[in-house]
Amino acid sequence: MLVIKVCVGSSCFLRGSKNVIAEIENLIRHYQLDDIVTLKGIFCLERCSDGVTVMIDEKVFTNITSENIAELFENEVFSALYGVK
Ligand code: FES
Numbered sequence: 001m002l003v004i005k006v007c008v009g010s011s012c013f014l015r016g017s018k019n020v021i022a023e024i025e026n027l028i029r030h031y032q033l034d035d036i037v038t039l040k041g042i043f044c045l046e047r048c049s050d051g052v053t054v055m056i057d058e059k060v061f062t063n064i065t066s067e068n069i070a071e072l073f074e075n076e077v078f079s080a081l082y083g084v085k
Helices: 008-016 018-028 070-080
Strands: 002-007 037-042 050-058 059-064
Touching: 002 018, 002 070, 008 018, 018 037, 018 050, 018 070, 050 070, 059 070
Parallel strands: 002 037
Antiparallel strands: 002 050, 050 059
16 A cells, blocks of 8 residues: 655645645546555645645655646656556
8 A cells, every 4th residue: 555645734735735635636536546545644744845745655745736746646656556657
């Protein structure tokens, strides 16, 4: 099971983590990954000044938006799950 965590601390929330979560939910549905990818909210990762923070597995990514999450998802989730980039 791959875990994606999106920071929902106040700074990330104000910068749009809710929209990032909605987009990740769409991507999980679109690629039919519901059984192998879990999405969780997480509180402050202490990267507040770097835009919305997302963890995929144990890797931390910053400046995530509802526009750039698809590319990150496709790169990181597929490489974590299937070893492809
Ligand atoms: S609120 Fe998200 S890193 Fe601090």
